[in-house]
Amino acid sequence: MKRSFALSMSILLGAGFLVSAGPAATAAPYCGITWGSLAESHLIGTMDASLTGVRAGRHACFDRLVIDVRGDIHGYDVRYVTEVRTDASGVPVPVRGAADLQIVAFAPDHDVDTGGLTYRPADKRELVDVAGYSTFRQAAWAGSSEGQSTIALGVRARLPFRMFILDGPGTGSRLVVDVTHRW
Numbered sequence: 001m002k003r004s005f006a007l008s009m010s011i012l013l014g015a016g017f018l019v020s021a022g023p024a025a026t027a028a029p030y031c032g033i034t035w036g037s038l039a040e041s042h043l044i045g046t047m048d049a050s051l052t053g054v055r056a057g058r059h060a061c062f063d064r065l066v067i068d069v070r071g072d073i074h075g076y077d078v079r080y081v082t083e084v085r086t087d088a089s090g091v092p093v094p095v096r097g098a099a100d101l102q103i104v105a106f107a108p109d110h111d112v113d114t115g116g117l118t119y120r121p122a123d124k125r126e127l128v129d130v131a132g133y134s135t136f137r138q139a140a141w142a143g144s145s146e147g148q149s150t151i152a153l154g155v156r157a158r159l160p161f162r163m164f165i166l167d168g169p170g171t172g173s174r175l176v177v178d179v180t181h182r183w
Contacts, residue, residue, distance in 0.1 A: 031061030033180055035160035039079035049073050049107040049173070050118040051149045056128040056136060059178075063135040065128070065153060067105050067175040070118060075106040076175050078163050084152035087145035095154030097137035101161065103151040105175050109144035119149070127151065134181040135159060155179055 049071035057064045067073075084093045084102045109119040121127050121141045130136040135156050142150035161179045168174075 030180060030182055033061060033160060035162045035178075035180065037080060037158050037160050039077070040161075040163055041075070041077040041079075043075035043106060044072075048112055050111050051105060051107045051109050051144070052118050052172070054119075054121070054127045054139065054151065056130055056133070056139065058133055062178040062180045063130070063133045065103070065136070065139060065151070065177045065179075067103070067107075067149075067151070067177075069105070069107045069173050069175065070111075071107075071171065071173065072167075073105060073107050073165055073173045073175050076163055076165075077104040077106075078102070078161065078177060080158050084140075084142050084150065087143035087148065087150050089143075093140050093142045093152040095138040095140050095152045097154030097156055099155050099158040101153040101155055101177075101179065102142075103153055103163075103175075103177055105149050105151075106147060107149060108147050109149050112147075119144075135179045153177070153179075159183065 049069045051067060052070050053068035055066050079102055081100050081102045084100050085091060086093060110117050124141040127139040127141055130139060137156060138154040140152045142152045159180050161177060163177045166174045166176060
């Protein structure tokens with residue numbers, strides 16, 4: 001009896017190892033988005049562009065921040081940080097939200113030839129109105145120094161983002177930063 005019980009158990013256990021569990025189920029990407037949350041940086045050419053405006057928009061799957069530039073923007077550095085600091089003095093720029101996205105556009109807030117300001121935010125703490133946005137909580141000015149301008153973007157959580165440069169309108173360009181509503 002003991003022998004047949006042991007044999008039966010061995011057969012059942014062995015059969016369990018032969019049954020395939022199949023491939024692991026994977027969730028479809030949110031809205032087909034496959035972005036990540038790691039730092040993105042890109043530098044192109046010389047520094048002769050200047051920042052002229054900041055605006056925001058809402059989309060079905062992400063919130064968007066657009067930095068308008070006179071001339072061709074020459075790159076960016078976008079990353080999640082513990083806290084965004086001002087360009088010149090290093091003073092922290094607190095923003096609402098559970099995560100801080102530091103956006104550095106390689107374009108100053110002034111004309112490099114004349115020194116005249118091309119961008120002066122009316123309210124440095126609230127660059128754009130993001131009330132009612134799904135992901136953005138606050139966009140604040142962190143300053144401009146040494147050919148670059150920095151924006152602190154407070155977001156709901158550390159979510160996937162992407163950025164890219166668009167030409168136009170006219171001879172200008174735009175740095176676009178999109179942050180998804182969820183993973």
